[in-house]
Amino acid sequence: MFQLDKDNPTLRLIVRYMVLTLIALIFVTPILFMMMSSLKPDQQLLADTSSIRAFLPIGDISFDNYKAAFERAPIGMFMLNSLLVTGVTVVLGLLVCSMAGFSFVFLNWRGKSIAFSIILATLIVPFETIAIPMLLMVSKLPWLGLDGFSWGWLNSYRVQIIPFIADGLTIFLFAQYFKDLPKELIEASRIEGCSWWQVYWRVVMPLSGPIIATAAILKFLAMYNQYLWPIMVTQQEQYRPVLVGLQYFFQLNTAWGEVMAYLTIITVPVLAFYLALQRAFIASIASTGVKG
Amino acid sequence: MKKNSILTRHNTTGWLFASPGFGLMLLFIVIPFILAIAFSLTNQRLMSPNAAEFVGLENYTNMLDVGILVVDPEIDASGNILVDKNGDNKYPRLRKFTRNNPDYPNVQGMKEWFSFSWGEQKVAIMASDLVFMKALVNTLTFVAFVAPIQGALALILALLINQPLRGIQIFRSIYFMPVVVSIVVVSLLWRFIYDGQNGLLNSVLNTLTFGHFKAVDWLGNQDTALGSIMAMSIWQAVGFHMIIWLSGLQTISPTLYEAAKIEGASPWQTFRYVTWPGLRNTAVLVVIVITMQAFSLFAQIDVMTSGGPLDSTQTIVYQAVERGYGKQDISGGSAMSVVLFLLVLSISLLQRYLTREKN
Numbered sequence A: 001m002f003q004l005d006k007d008n009p010t011l012r013l014i015v016r017y018m019v020l021t022l023i024a025l026i027f028v029t030p031i032l033f034m035m036m037s038s039l040k041p042d043q044q045l046l047a048d049t050s051s052i053r054a055f056l057p058i059g060d061i062s063f064d065n066y067k068a069a070f071e072r073a074p075i076g077m078f079m080l081n082s083l084l085v086t087g088v089t090v091v092l093g094l095l096v097c098s099m100a101g102f103s104f105v106f107l108n109w110r111g112k113s114i115a116f117s118i119i120l121a122t123l124i125v126p127f128e129t130i131a132i133p134m135l136l137m138v139s140k141l142p143w144l145g146l147d148g149f150s151w152g153w154l155n156s157y158r159v160q161i162i163p164f165i166a167d168g169l170t171i172f173l174f175a176q177y178f179k180d181l182p183k184e185l186i187e188a189s190r191i192e193g194c195s196w197w198q199v200y201w202r203v204v205m206p207l208s209g210p211i212i213a214t215a216a217i218l219k220f221l222a223m224y225n226q227y228l229w230p231i232m233v234t235q236q237e238q239y240r241p242v243l244v245g246l247q248y249f250f251q252l253n254t255a256w257g258e259v260m261a262y263l264t265i266i267t268v269p270v271l272a273f274y275l276a277l278q279r280a281f282i283a284s285i286a287s288t289g290v291k292g
Numbered sequence B: 001m002k003k004n005s006i007l008t009r010h011n012t013t014g015w016l017f018a019s020p021g022f023g024l025m026l027l028f029i030v031i032p033f034i035l036a037i038a039f040s041l042t043n044q045r046l047m048s049p050n051a052a053e054f055v056g057l058e059n060y061t062n063m064l065d066v067g068i069l070v071v072d073p074e075i076d077a078s079g080n081i082l083v084d085k086n087g088d089n090k091y092p093r094l095r096k097f098t099r100n101n102p103d104y105p106n107v108q109g110m111k112e113w114f115s116f117s118w119g120e121q122k123v124a125i126m127a128s129d130l131v132f133m134k135a136l137v138n139t140l141t142f143v144a145f146v147a148p149i150q151g152a153l154a155l156i157l158a159l160l161i162n163q164p165l166r167g168i169q170i171f172r173s174i175y176f177m178p179v180v181v182s183i184v185v186v187s188l189l190w191r192f193i194y195d196g197q198n199g200l201l202n203s204v205l206n207t208l209t210f211g212h213f214k215a216v217d218w219l220g221n222q223d224t225a226l227g228s229i230m231a232m233s234i235w236q237a238v239g240f241h242m243i244i245w246l247s248g249l250q251t252i253s254p255t256l257y258e259a260a261k262i263e264g265a266s267p268w269q270t271f272r273y274v275t276w277p278g279l280r281n282t283a284v285l286v287v288i289v290i291t292m293q294a295f296s297l298f299a300q301i302d303v304m305t306s307g308g309p310l311d312s313t314q315t316i317v318y319q320a321v322e323r324g325y326g327k328q329d330i331s332g333g334s335a336m337s338v339v340l341f342l343l344v345l346s347i348s349l350l351q352r353y354l355t356r357e358k359n
Helices: A001-008 A009-037 A044-046 A064-071 A077-105 A114-123 A131-140 A158-164 A167-177 A181-193 A196-207 A208-224 A228-232 A242-251 A256-276 A278-291 B003-009 B013-040 B057-063 B129-159 B167-179 B183-192 B201-209 B225-249 B253-260 B265-279 B278-294 B299-304 B317-328 B330-354
Strands: A143-144 A148-151 B066-071 B111-118 B121-125
Touching: A001 B253, A009 A256, A009 B129, A009 B167, A009 B183, A009 B225, A044 A256, A064 A077, A064 A242, A064 A256, A077 A114, A077 A158, A077 A167, A077 A196, A077 A208, A077 A242, A077 A256, A077 B013, A114 A158, A114 A167, A114 B013, A131 A158, A131 A228, A131 B013, A131 B330, A158 A228, A158 B013, A167 A208, A167 B013, A181 A196, A196 A208, A196 B013, A208 A256, A208 A278, A228 A242, A228 A256, A228 B317, A242 A256, A242 A278, A256 A278, A256 B167, A256 B183, A278 B167, A278 B183, A278 B225, B013 B330, B057 B330, B066 B167, B111 B129, B121 B225, B129 B225, B129 B278, B129 B317, B129 B330, B183 B201, B183 B225, B183 B299, B225 B265, B225 B299, B253 B265, B265 B278, B278 B330, B299 B317, B317 B330
Parallel strands: none
Antiparallel strands: A143 A148, B066 B121, B111 B121
């Protein structure tokens, strides 16, 4: 068959597109199934699995599952928690990590190379290996808040935010990017009397759009998809992020329509964000390839 | 001289800029890492009125100890070997040896991991923490399958996506899509796809075979559970590594391909002698990254199987969390974390070794 194709460019092209499309179906259909099922009553959802109808919005279509899901669990609150924790961590993380990257590239200080080696070494420590001791540690850390001094960080926003602000990959990505900026620019601004903070904030950061986008996307994905840590530190519902809130729907005899509705609610913001910024997303993943 | 060093050194500014990030990393990565090692040598618990005590390597031996027990078959009064209904030799129950038997201190408290026959005798491999042993084996199995398969599939996708076709970016975006969906969402969605009664996969297979396919409870069967989780994990993450391969592919100079074309190389020859040599470092990176992610397998297990059926999907991280958080046994969970770290570290050292000539 392939022998035949060789002589016919049009046929070859058609075969190529067919292969690409078939593979695309493997990736799309589960997600499409999730979204379509969220619009159907359970009975129809189950009946539809045996035909192509599973992937089409036909039959008894409504938003009832969404209504029921919102009644079953405080989804709005979970969503706000997720956005708050993710948003604050990303913003503070970009600030803190870019400052560290700036310091490593443009400033000379004692202990710099040791500090940078430590940061590189943390890249091979998966979070999973430090989660358990960190659980004990954060349960004993002090905190000075609006309501005074207290011990223990469990069940709070800070326990989900502060440990994840700084990370080795983000610092490393910023440092890599800063290295390629023209050194003369920094020197010129220093000679003109800029303070180091001004060099960082007025000169370097405005030139760093691409790497800020990359770092923000990677950090956003990592934070929004956090699961292991929040299940351990948020026994109280009030602080739970949206993925942990899913546990409401874990029990047997699941109402699948509602589950699919909840899954769709969680996924749509990220998916929309991704579809709007595809190029930036893919570029940010590609940039982690320089890690080795 | 002194003036010069003032001009080039910025100790205070340098520290001020670096300290928020570096300090947080010391506090929340370096210290917990040191604590993991320290706790694993004690009997630290999450909440306990008593101070923790140093116990040496006890947590590790409790977790990793294995023993071999050779059992003679049971014989009747006349010295004949007793056999059961199937004609197999009958052996005494292993409990006799593991429970307070002073003749067998080496298997005290252990449970049977697996056994095989050796002539008339039965050889039983005993483990003191049977569930952890299974978790260790499952994790290694998961890594051994997922790393090469996911790496290879990602490369095939990258090669497909690298074709100069109109609209190819659309396919690239679609293949990448599951990566941005949370693994927790994916796991719950696939729990329905894998469902034994109403699941989408069974229905699809049933339709495709015109009703000849017998429904399988994919996650409820010990033979298929881990494999099903592997397939789903690959589906979710393969797009990520496709992009890394793709960026590697794009560093290969087009002139090399032109040269190959002029020489009349077949597609396979072009891949073998042009593409693959240019991808060596990418290959190492991809395999290492997948391996590190695969070792950390947790969310899929927590959402889909809770380690079951019959511990066939237990993993190291799932066990560490069950110990450290579920049972509040920080020291036991820490010891498991350290074992995990040592596995990851050995992979990283392997990476260093494989890419050594470049540095």
